[in-house]
Amino acid sequence: MSDDASNLDELIRRVDPDRWLSSRFIGDPQARADVIALYAYDHELARAPRVASNSLLGEIRLTWWREVLDEIFDGRHVRHHPTAQALADVVRRRNLPRAPLEAMIDARYRELDQSPMSPNEALEWARDTGGLAAELAAGILDPAGEAAKARGAGTAWALSRMARKAPVFAPTAAQALAGAREAAKGLSAESFPAAAHAVFAGGLGSEFSRRLRLMWAVARGRI
Secondary structure, eight states: OOHHHHHHHHHHHHHOHHHHHHHTTOOSHHHHHHHHHHHHHHHHHHHHHHHOSSHHHHHHHHHHHHHHHHHHHTTOOOOSOHHHHHHHHHHHHHTOOHHHHHHHHHHHGGGGSOSOOOHHHHHHHHIIIIIHHHHHHHHHHOTTSOGGGGHHHHHHHHHHHHHHHOGGGHHHHHHHHHHHHHHHTTSOTTTGGGTGGGGGGGOOOOHHHHHHHHHHHHHHTOO
16 A cells, blocks of 8 residues: 555545445455545545635635646646645546536535535535545445445434434434345455445444444344
């Protein structure tokens, strides 16, 4: 693993332990690094609304990442940023489409609006953030598989994190988790780690119990 890849792996281990743990079940080191780069991209997009002091600065940060996509898909020099460089490598190596990567940016604009989300808005937001990240990861792990079946898992995971802070979304998250469990049954063993982190949508628990739940989910191929 290169130094840059190792640094991104350590970043995701620190800021995104759920998906980092699920990525440990990806056997191929290059595929694991590619998925980690995708999660790092999602992390950078999530940071944009959080660290900006106002909505305009948040928009500027999101526009910066849209310009990264322009550079990647236009075949131009990609600006020197570890996640941008890693994403460019993954897009070229895996032939990823632009549309879902751009939709992940678009979804973050809703967070710049201070008005509360409705449950339907939260569901749409989750589908286009954690959901699309899971679907793209599944496509990397098994290009011939049914990657779309992982989207529900990523959606349920993202919604559950929101529901911990805003319990009004708990019923929506529970419904999403039920659908994700059914859809994930159609995932191959290779692509299942892209959905496995949805097991954490059911609750927190101790570190030991979390790891045990994850191992059991991967062994069964069930969320």
